[in-house]
Amino acid sequence: MNKWFYSRIVKAASIIATYVVGVLCLLLVTVVVYYAVRKDGIRYENLENFQDSQAYADALDEQVNGLLSYLHTELESADTRAGESGDQSEGYLVENRFLEGYSNISYQLYDSSGEQILSNNSLTEGQLMQLGNFIILDFGKGTVDTDYVKNMDFQGYPERVTESALAGKRLVIGVDTSFPVRDRLSVARDTFFEIRDSSNIMMTLEAFLYAVLILLYVHLAITAGQREKKDKVILRPEDYIPLEFLLLLGCIGVGLFWVLMYELIENAGVDRFSVLTASMPALVIHTSIVVVYLSIVRRVKAKVEWKHTLLKQFADRIAKASEFKNVVLQTILTFVIFMSVNYICIVYGNLPVKIILAGVDLLMCGQLIRWSLQRMEMYNSINMINRGELDRYHLDITHFRKGSERTLAEAINSIGNSFTKMLDENTRAERMKADLITNVSHDIKTPLTSIINYVDLLKGLKLDNDEAEEYLRVLDEKSQRLKTLAEDLVEASRISSGSVKVELETMDFRELLLQAGGEFEGLLKERELELITDVPEGAVLVKADRRHMWRVVENLFSNAAKYSMPGTRVYAELFPDGDAAVFTLKNISEQPLNIRAEELMERFMRADSSRTTKGNGLGLSIAKDLTVLQGGGFNILLDGDLFKAVIRFPMDEGSSDTALNSEELRENL
Amino acid sequence: MGYEGYNILICDDDKAIVDAVGIYLSGEGYSVYKAYDGAQVFDIIQKEQIHLVLLDIMMPVMDGLEVTKMIREQSGIPIIFMSAKAQDEDKIQGLQIGADDYITKPFNPRELVARVNSMVRRYTKLGAMPADEANSYRTGGLVISDDKKKVTVDGRDVRLTPLEYNILLFLVKNQGKVYTINEIYENIWNEEAFGADNTVAVHIRHIREKIEVNPKNPQYLKVVWGWGYKVEKYE
Numbered sequence A: 001m002n003k004w005f006y007s008r009i010v011k012a013a014s015i016i017a018t019y020v021v022g023v024l025c026l027l028l029v030t031v032v033v034y035y036a037v038r039k040d041g042i043r044y045e046n047l048e049n050f051q052d053s054q055a056y057a058d059a060l061d062e063q064v065n066g067l068l069s070y071l072h073t074e075l076e077s078a079d080t081r082a083g084e085s086g087d088q089s090e091g092y093l094v095e096n097r098f099l100e101g102y103s104n105i106s107y108q109l110y111d112s113s114g115e116q117i118l119s120n121n122s123l124t125e126g127q128l129m130q131l132g133n134f135i136i137l138d139f140g141k142g143t144v145d146t147d148y149v150k151n152m153d154f155q156g157y158p159e160r161v162t163e164s165a166l167a168g169k170r171l172v173i174g175v176d177t178s179f180p181v182r183d184r185l186s187v188a189r190d191t192f193f194e195i196r197d198s199s200n201i202m203m204t205l206e207a208f209l210y211a212v213l214i215l216l217y218v219h220l221a222i223t224a225g226q227r228e229k230k231d232k233v234i235l236r237p238e239d240y241i242p243l244e245f246l247l248l249l250g251c252i253g254v255g256l257f258w259v260l261m262y263e264l265i266e267n268a269g270v271d272r273f274s275v276l277t278a279s280m281p282a283l284v285i286h287t288s289i290v291v292v293y294l295s296i297v298r299r300v301k302a303k304v305e306w307k308h309t310l311l312k313q314f315a316d317r318i319a320k321a322s323e324f325k326n327v328v329l330q331t332i333l334t335f336v337i338f339m340s341v342n343y344i345c346i347v348y349g350n351l352p353v354k355i356i357l358a359g360v361d362l363l364m365c366g367q368l369i370r371w372s373l374q375r376m377e378m379y380n381s382i383n384m385i386n387r388g389e390l391d392r393y394h395l396d397i398t399h400f401r402k403g404s405e406r407t408l409a410e411a412i413n414s415i416g417n418s419f420t421k422m423l424d425e426n427t428r429a430e431r432m433k434a435d436l437i438t439n440v441s442h443d444i445k446t447p448l449t450s451i452i453n454y455v456d457l458l459k460g461l462k463l464d465n466d467e468a469e470e471y472l473r474v475l476d477e478k479s480q481r482l483k484t485l486a487e488d489l490v491e492a493s494r495i496s497s498g499s500v501k502v503e504l505e506t507m508d509f510r511e512l513l514l515q516a517g518g519e520f521e522g523l524l525k526e527r528e529l530e531l532i533t534d535v536p537e538g539a540v541l542v543k544a545d546r547r548h549m550w551r552v553v554e555n556l557f558s559n560a561a562k563y564s565m566p567g568t569r570v571y572a573e574l575f576p577d578g579d580a581a582v583f584t585l586k587n588i589s590e591q592p593l594n595i596r597a598e599e600l601m602e603r604f605m606r607a608d609s610s611r612t613t614k615g616n617g618l619g620l621s622i623a624k625d626l627t628v629l630q631g632g633g634f635n636i637l638l639d640g641d642l643f644k645a646v647i648r649f650p651m652d653e654g655s656s657d658t659a660l661n662s663e664e665l666r667e668n669l
Numbered sequence B: 001m002g003y004e005g006y007n008i009l010i011c012d013d014d015k016a017i018v019d020a021v022g023i024y025l026s027g028e029g030y031s032v033y034k035a036y037d038g039a040q041v042f043d044i045i046q047k048e049q050i051h052l053v054l055l056d057i058m059m060p061v062m063d064g065l066e067v068t069k070m071i072r073e074q075s076g077i078p079i080i081f082m083s084a085k086a087q088d089e090d091k092i093q094g095l096q097i098g099a100d101d102y103i104t105k106p107f108n109p110r111e112l113v114a115r116v117n118s119m120v121r122r123y124t125k126l127g128a129m130p131a132d133e134a135n136s137y138r139t140g141g142l143v144i145s146d147d148k149k150k151v152t153v154d155g156r157d158v159r160l161t162p163l164e165y166n167i168l169l170f171l172v173k174n175q176g177k178v179y180t181i182n183e184i185y186e187n188i189w190n191e192e193a194f195g196a197d198n199t200v201a202v203h204i205r206h207i208r209e210k211i212e213v214n215p216k217n218p219q220y221l222k223v224v225w226g227w228g229y230k231v232e233k234y235e
Helices: A003-039 A056-079 A088-097 A125-129 A156-161 A184-222 A243-269 A272-301 A310-324 A325-346 A351-387 A404-460 A466-496 A511-527 A547-563 A596-603 A618-629 A657-661 A663-667 B015-030 B038-047 B063-075 B088-097 B109-121 B162-173 B181-189 B200-211
Strands: A105-110 A115-118 A131-137 A143-146 A170-175 A505-508 A530-534 A540-545 A568-579 A580-588 A633-639 A642-650 B008-011 B031-035 B054-055 B079-083 B102-104 B138-139 B142-145 B152-153 B156-158 B221-224 B228-231
Touching: A003 A272, A056 A105, A056 A115, A056 A184, A056 B152, A105 A125, A115 B079, A156 A170, A156 A530, A184 A272, A243 A272, A243 A310, A325 A351, A351 A404, A351 A547, A404 A466, A404 B015, A404 B109, A466 A618, A505 A511, A505 A547, A511 A530, A511 A547, A511 A568, A511 A580, A511 B181, A511 B200, A540 A580, A540 B109, A547 A568, A547 A580, A547 A618, A547 B156, A618 A633, A618 B054, B008 B038, B008 B228, B015 B031, B015 B109, B031 B038, B038 B054, B038 B063, B054 B109, B063 B079, B063 B088, B079 B088, B079 B109, B102 B109, B138 B162, B138 B221, B142 B162, B162 B181, B162 B200, B162 B228, B181 B200, B181 B228, B200 B221
Parallel strands: A530 A568, B008 B031, B008 B054, B054 B079, B079 B102
Antiparallel strands: A105 A115, A105 A170, A131 A143, A131 A170, A505 A540, A568 A580, A580 A642, A633 A642, B138 B142, B142 B152, B152 B156, B221 B228
């Protein structure tokens, strides 16, 4: 036979054994508890004396009560003996109990004068009190005198009989604690000793059974879910039932057990018959407990403890709902659940539940804090990316829980990375472009130098040939234009790639214009152009870069000189407008201006689209860029043949005339 | 003009440029030596007496800056850079290394020649400075003798109108300082300046054209745009 078969047998046997032992344990528990509660037979101190036990106290109490009512009946029936016979049956029974020789209790009843009325013995009062325990109840005085000081409140007795026939009488009770007669007291004594003697055995048996039970439970747990030849944990059908239901079943089982025990102890009493009848329900109860236990064990072994629970289904439903529905609903739902749980636990729960709840709430608080911190982290990161601080934005994704949070963090990192890369590439591309232009123009200038040189040499040869002279003139002109173009190209590219230094100083715009007028006087006169300058009396101070400003103004004046219709006037105006200084240069164009202002300022654009006249197209574009670079405004307005250039610069209020006159500044330029 | 006997060394890795410049300088009377890289420059300087070096910057083997550094360890021969690199940083760097002048390609050959002449005169006996007379003012190669009402630039006579002379004298006397148009006017005409008059500016322009090798790139009479004019202060 293979080992799996054996193991199956073992397993079956262990299950059966578990059930049996479990039932026994349950019942034993019942019995033990019963005696502990009712009979006081089992105590850790191991009583030697029956008289010290609760069983004796109870039995004695019952006897005394019985005696009192017997005496009561006797006295009353003596009064009415002549008449009714009363309840003979009851009197008969009671009579039998306390007759001489039938009870271990001996009594003598005296009336108020000290004369003995009733008695069941012929002993003296002194001898009565020597029997074992004595109790003297004086109903006239309302006192109690006894040597039994255990567990009994005899004071209650006199109060009970104030109105009855026993009033005013005196009762002396003696208890023969050797219990020679077989009565209820002696039976109680016998039972006490029986149980006491057997209690050790019972406790030992109980401990043994519990040990066995635990071992069986452990063994069951180990073998739970195993089948032959399979390594995985096999789940039984009941494992797919939501765990909450099984737990409920288990709780019901345990609850039923308490009920059963209560019934046995309080109402049925524990004897052989009741134990047998209790075994069936006990078996059922224990079966349910074992089933639930094993199911939990199997689930934990298969690591699916959360899988088949209502809680998980509920959570899944919420999660699914939130994927497609809006987040507000989910948040409200979560909040409501949380508040409800809190409310229920606080209002209806007991202390342990509340403590657990406090712990859960703290956890929740901690989680909220964590979420907020994470959000701040992400917020900061995005902010840094936004501001271009691309060295510190990186998020540590291990901070974020797997799932949507981590995905978001990774996405942010990814965005930052892409951004950085793009910026780097962009910068590199710009720089490469700028370098390329510089290098190319440099490479152009070298052969161009030779062209210009040799054209000049040819001119110097004074060739006696009109055509040759003309050709040379053309060569000279074009090569000069190439030169200007190459220089402008470099400058324009440097300006647009941002590698031009701007040194802003306070300068006098008015002075600049007068200087410009001086520079261009010759050229303007050549072309029969009259310059009309209109500037304020005092200095007009602006913050600008001197050399760039000159470049701009030079360009405008140069254009005016080159492109104006000969014989016309050129107007140069400078005036304040609010907190800005405005300079305008107006001239009449020789060629028609068949172009829009914006197009004119685009690089390489010229008013004369045939591009044959002298000069190149970069000038205006460079002028505009330079102006803007210094923080000024540059505008071109075209109206018919009128060409108007407008430059705005914020005036420099800070300094005054004195600044320009300081000797220090004067010498340091 | 008497530049015979003076030796100019031209160095550029572009042979055409060297030849062209050579022709111009020979026309002036100079003896021309040619080199095509930095190492050759060194050789020639050791062997011959060179009075001025025209040096390209971008050259193989040893570039112009290297050569200048090495030359400067031994002598103060005037060096003029020729380069297509025209940015201010390049010029400043060149002058700091030890060159005396910087001309950008493509250049006007005439201007190049004028500069060479200027520098030769200044650094040799040709441009002999007159004895320090009482009313004599000087900056670099620009000398004004107020007694004789004579202006010379590197030994070359310059003819100025009385007004131009007064303006230039004023600025040379206060060399290194900037004066606005109004200030110059008041100093010369002794009356308040008023109105938008660019007479001064025009005169300045004329002066520049007369005394400067390249008026567009003046060495002495400089424009401080947005402020005024000054004459540079040289040793």
